[in-house]
């Protein structure tokens with residue numbers, strides 16, 4: 001007889017294998033829009049974020065946008081690397097495999113970023129996104145991971161991103177840039 005926990009574990013492992021059968025389940029995160037798992041392959045940890053039409057709300061576009069944004073920011077260390085994209089046309093499941101970021105979110109720890117060089121790097125990472133046509137970075141304590149020595153941080157979750165276009169570049173895009181920096185000042189740095 002399998003225990004309830006084992007059954008749940010096996011069903012999560014099956015769900016993960018249906019996306020990529022080389023990944024092993026390690027842990028799960030809470031999300032009401034996605035299924036988000038810490039997974040492992042060849043002793044390396046990753047984060048698998050799945051949009052499942054049977055479960056998620058809000059459609060799959062945020063996940064497509066997040067993967068586009070991560071590609072644009074691939075060389076900036078404050079954003080997780082995008083490892084792989086999956087689209088299962090059979091059941092319309094969309095998923096991305098990202099770098100696993102060690103540490104705790106600012107929401108979990110209740111901390112803020114105080115280390116000056118890191119403040120600079122995070123502000124710079126935000127500015128680079130803006131220069132590359134990405135704003136509304138959803139910079140909230142839940143979406144920033146600070147590592148345990150508080151010297152490195154990662155900006156997660158670019159699902160709300162606004163891409164700069166000819167139509168929005170003067171008003172909407174500029175307003176979102178301003179609000180990104182405001183949130184940094186109000187919730188992330190102080």
Ligand SMILES: Nc1ncnc2c1ncn2[C@@H]1O[C@H](COP(=O)(O)OP(=O)(O)O)[C@@H](O)[C@H]1O
Pocket residue numbers: 029030031032033034036047049080098099100101102105142143145156157159
């Ligand atoms: N790459 C990652 N590394 C470590 N933890 C992650 C990663 N991506 C997501 N998480 C964890 O999962 C939580 C939810 O992920 P997120 O992408 O922000 O989705 P949601 O749309 O539900 O906010 C995060 O707050 C974080 O705790």
Ligand SMILES: [Mg+2]
Pocket residue numbers: 142143156157
């Ligand atoms: Mg989030």
